[in-house]
Amino acid sequence: MRRPAAGPKGPTRGRALILVHMPRYEFRCRECGETFERSRPMAESTEPAACSRGHDDTVKLLSTVAVGGVAQAPAAAGGCCGGGCCGG
16 A cells, blocks of 8 residues: 655655555455455454455464575675575
């Protein structure tokens, strides 16, 4: 969601936009089995969410994050830690 940057007199035309990021929560409907996501503030994370068919019997799912890439130690670090991050 984007909102205009507020100047001294409120939002002004031609100003940069500030990005507002909200966490996404995944839900599953117990009645129809639909899985869906909702973006909302953390303060509202436990609020009920109806599916697209209007069913209110939903449950919030535990979401996981997959992070990929290769970790590289700084030159002064002195070697590998022995973990799985660099294959060593």
